[in-house]
Amino acid sequence: MNILKKLLGFLWLAGGIAGIGYLPFHAAQKIAEGKQEDIVFWSIMVFIFIPILLGFSLFGWYAIKGEYEEL
Amino acid sequence: MQTKAATERSKIWSVITASSVGTLIEWYDFYIFGSLATILSEQFFPKDNPTAAFLSTLATFAAGFVVRPFGALVFGRLGDIVGRKYTFLLTLVLMGGSTFAIGLIPGYASIGVFAPLLVLLLRLIQGLALGGEYGGAATYVAEHSPAHRRGYFTSFIQTTATLGLFVSLGVILGVKNSMGAADFASWGWRIPFILSIFLVAISIYIRMKMEESPLFAKAKAEGKTSSNPLKESFTKKGNLKMVLLALFGATAGQGVIWYTGQFYAMSFIEKNCAISFDQTRYITAIALIIGTPFFILFGAWSDKIGRKAIMMVGMFLAILAYQPIYHKMYELADIKTKQEIPSQKAIETQSDVSAGIATTTITHTYTDGTLLKETKKEKLNPTATDKAEIKQEKVLATGGFWMMVFLVAVQVIFVTMVYGPIAAFLVELFPTRIRYTSMSLPYHIGNGIFGGLTPFIATFLYESSKTQTNPAGDPFAGLWYPIGVAAVCVVIGTLYVSGKFQDMEH
Incomplete structure (x- = not known):
């Protein structure tokens, strides 16, 4: 079980980093189209989800380091 | 001995009542805005683009959710330094005052752009207040509860969000039916907001009589409270890793299940199925009443078999059932099949x-x-x-109406499985000195952001599914958001969260 926790840690870390890279890029493309609903939606998404994705990456890092093995 | 036990029993029920009534009113205040989103969009935003107006309202609604984690930080810190009782009195005053004020703002037609700006400002205050309220109430009840019944006693706090939504729907329907749809849309919608001030006054009176939580009072007397709960909660790895686990292994999934079952379902019935305003709210209100006792049932059951198993099974069942349930809901209202x-x-x-x-x-x-x-x-x-x-x-006939109630009630029962035990689960993860701060943040990111944005993101996904070849769009596209978040949460929760009971006396 501990090995699985660590292995999945790589997935959470990679998923978080990929999201941090993809979200602003995709949001910028959508916002550039100039539709009012896209500007509102993607601005909120970037503002909120970048810190959460950072936290998700950190969670993955802790999992890789074995911080959750004793639980 | 018997007298002492009776006194203790009476005390815990006073604690539960005082905490629950106040929290219920705060949820009521918070949800009347969401329940009246369509009318508010007409009152406070430009009329020339209804979709933009609706999305703007959802954004304002979402703004109330987005600031909740900040409220959790501000008031959580205060609650860990000053105490639980005075902090959640303050949040109640802020929430009641801002709700009352929303009811008094002139519409866009009268004051132009100031109307949406004022609404946004007051909505932000509501979000901040709610961010501080729930953690305080859950911590306060948990710190009064015996360990072997903590899930049961805190589950009463868990009913308040659903009951707050129910009361908001009841008041809205009552006011609307008493004056007619035209008057309600014109000015009657203000009454549910203004009414809040009386409810809050009653709750403040009840809460003023309460004492500080015994665990916090003991920690304070012994000089063991934290001087900087934010630093201790989020910069020390031992605690931060538990905050992250609580968020990604429990509260994120709980948030999307809660808002899908109770809010998105209502939005889907009204907008995608085109069921009437009144019938949509009757369906939701009845389903909420059917589901509410299950919060207590699953909370109490979590004292026997553990919090984790019930929460994870609830999330898993929701993931499996959402698509078939929503297809059936759509089919019930589809006139092509009639x-x-x-x-x-x-x-x-x-x-x-x-x-x-x-x-x-x-x-x-x-x-x-x-x-x-x-x-x-x-x-x-x-x-x-x-x-x-x-x-x-x-307007559905009796058979279709009750089938729709059943389908929403099933979703509410998933909510009760995930949400019923979660207050006990969260308070048990963190020590008394930083409990209010540490549990409030993951709860409000999970419930407020992941959950609160569900109608917003789901509506966006649905709108995005409309193409030239399929102008009607995929009515079920919005469901992929809660399903995806809950699926990740189930994997993390099942693998990483401990199923053992935790001691809270630390």
Whole structure:
């Protein structure tokens, strides 16, 4: 079980980093189209989800380091 | 001995009542805004683009959710330094005051752009207040509860969010039915907001009589409270890793399940299925009442078999069931599958010459008893101010109505499985000195952001699924958001969260 926790840690870390890279890029493309609903939606998404994705990456890092093995 | 036990029992129920009534009122305040989103969008935002107006309202609604984690930080810190009791008194005053004030703001037609700005500001205060309230109430009750009944006692706090939504729907329906739809849309919608001030006054009176939590009072007397709960909660790895685990292994999934089952379901019935305003709210309100006792049941059960198992099974069942449930809901309202009775078709035309508008209402009746009312507004002359529009509204027959209630009630039961034990689960993860701060943040990111944005993101996904080849879009596209978040949460929760009972006396 501990090995699985660590292995999945790589997935959470990679998923978080990929999201941090993809979200602003995709949001910028959508916002550039100039539709009012896209500007509102993607601005909120970037503002909120970048810190959460950072936290998700950190969670993955802790999992890789074995911080959750004793639980 | 018996007298002491009776006193203790009476004390815990006073604690639960004082905490629950206040929290229920805060949820009521928070949800009347969401329940009236469509009317508010007409009152406070430009009328020329209804989709933009609706999305703007959802954004304002979402803003209330987005600031909740900040409220959790501000008031959590205060609660860990000053105490639980005074902090959640303050949040109650802020919430009641801002709700009351929303009811008094003039519309966009009177004060222009100041109207949406004021609404946004007050909505932000509401979000901050709610961010501080729940953690305080849950911590306060948990710190009064014996360890072996903590899930049971805190589950009463867990009912308040659903009951707050129920009361908000009840008040809205009551006010609307007492004055008629036109008056309600014009000014009557203000009454549920203004009414809040009286409810809050009662709750403040009850809470003023309460004492500080015994665990916090003991920690304070021994000089063991934290001088900087934020630093201790989020910069020390031992605690931060538990905050992250609580968020990604429990509260994120709980948030999307909660808002899908209780809020998105209502939005789906009204917008995607085109069921009437009143019937949508009756369906939701009855389903909430059917589901509410299950919060207590699952909270109490979590004292026996553990919090984790119940929460994870609830999330897993929701993931499996959402698509079939929503397909069935859509099918119940789909007139393409029904047979019309042509002889019962009724057409009514009214002309308002002064407004330059002709309104034609066609009522179709189907063999299963469903009614479809099509209202078509046409301009009589080009100078007419009202826009031409076509509206469809369905009223389900008894069988369809109760089937819809059943389908929403099943979703509410998933909510109770995930949400019933979660207060006990969260308070047990963190020590007394930083409990309020540490549990509030993951709760409000999970519930407020992941959950609160569900209608917003789901509506966006649905709108994005509309293409030139499929202009109607995929009505079920919005479901992929809660399903995806809950699926990740189930994997993390099942693998990483401990199923053992935790000691809270630390």
